[in-house]
Amino acid sequence: MDNQSNAKFISRESEVNLAVSAKYSHKNTGWRLFLSTILARAYPRIIGQQREVSWLVFDLIMPMLAVIAYVFVYRALNAPEEYVGFVVMGGAMTAFWMNILWSMSSQLYWEKEQGNLALYIMAPNSMMAILLGMALGGMLATALRALVVTLLGIFLFGVTYAVSSYLQLFVVFMLAMVALYGMGMMMASAFLLFGREAWHMANLAQEPIFLASGFYFPIKSLPFWVAAGASIIPLTLGMDAMRQLVFPTGFQFGFMTVRLEIIILAILSVVFVVTAKILLGYIEKIAVREGRITESRR
């Protein structure tokens, strides 16, 4: 064997040793595995934000068009200036609702189509960690979009914010997010179970929720029972409480007190997250029993 081929042989042998012979020092289990799964599954959402800039059109320009239209209408009607701020906040929160409806809810369905769902179920991680990872990634990616809409509101319409309690604002926002994404996790399992029918339901829910949840006006303007019914959507009470907390006269337009809205949001958070976990367990069970849920059509 000449020197050159000998060197090639040695190089290949060392490659083989490194790649297939060496053992890992350990493997994470328990909560460490749970956490590493959440972060790993959140990663594609966060990195996707940078690599797929079409969100600038769909999540910024489109909602801004609606915001601009409402601002002009309110100003033409000489509505209180707070309404402009309400509309901008509604525009910012639209991104979260769209993310839940069209991304989070359909995610497990797409994972199935992609062939990932079977791999997720087969891995030693918890499926709940996968869902939480999707939610965390979606939440962080969408928070950036919401922030940009908020800043555009300040820049374009001179909206000013005067936060009365940062702590309460933080609590309300976090609870609204946990409840909303808990709802999204729940819907993800429902979409996987019901397929196209669920799709139609989501389509049907998009515009009425914009109306019932008061994205562009305070829900106090709605009849009490309509507003109370719409409170099942966490953004309804979340937005109502945040409007009360960031605008000086916001409390005049509040549907309930901030304290009560925090309590209801906390209850919704627990209910949605627990229901999501139960539904996911059910999905896993029938996936293994029937075999069809993990079957990709590709």
Place this chain on the structure above:
Amino acid sequence: MSASLAIETKDLGRIYKLRGSKKETRKELVALQDVNLTVERGELFGLLGPNGAGKTTLIKVLTTLLSPTSGWARVAGADVHAEPEAVRPRINMVSGGESSGYGLLTVKENLWMFSQFYGVPSKEANERIEALLEMVGLKDRMHTKSSDLSTGLRQKMNIVRGFLTEPEVLFLDEPTLGLDVGAMRDVRRFILDWLKADKERTLLLTTHYMAEADELCDRVAIINKGRVLACDTPSVLKQRLQKDALFEIEVSPLNGLTQQMLLDQAEVTKAAISETEKGAKLSLSLVEESALARVINLFTQKDVKVMNLNKREPTLEDVFVDLVGRSMAEEESNGQSE
């Protein structure tokens, strides 16, 4: 279960209930029936059979993705149905033609993500990913988005995903499906290197490429219509046909010559016909070579011209024909029409 067994199944069965309209009674499809297999640790075990034979169903059961409707299966010492959480950390699976992962992520990012689902420490995962990609010849593409990879390169990425988590038992379901010859060779060499590195590693491979099973596997189970028809080393399986003389004959168009006419000739035990561009290719199994004269005589009567004639050693395809009575291709097309 013996400690030396990586996989064991006992009377394993799976029946699918097919969904019809509400008025119809539910139909049942028997995908697996009384499957009894044992695979030793360190073995490269092949499952051979046509599409629809039950190979993928068996893999799904063994990888905890599907529960059996009868019998039981144990993988790495644990029952796949009763203790899936004990099985899952010790296995992995790669399927041919899968499109797992996210197109927006690079090859390295996709692999890192999957490694995290198995609890591999991040730094070690990244080192291993680079080494494995180097081995399969994909290191120069590790920063390429996976959506920009060709089918072959994407499959190499999937293969790395399966090996990355250091499984005790790895399931490869048609791993070389759709790959070109070079990529197939790389993948096969990689599989053998991986097994050689640790005697405790076990690999179960399904394929309908007979040559692949022959080349790679220590033992092979031939499966058709959900049943295991034979299970042994490739050489022992082929020995059962050694008594027969096998011929491959390329001929002009058949002019009404049928498989039955060939089988009606004395000492012709098996006959398979496949059409070619110029005519047909016949695979014949003869008790004595002298029977060839009668076959040639039949060609002459039918005005069929012999263009090429080869005597050859038996292959696993012949074993399949011997067991099932039809070639694997015929069995697949028959299965589709049923």
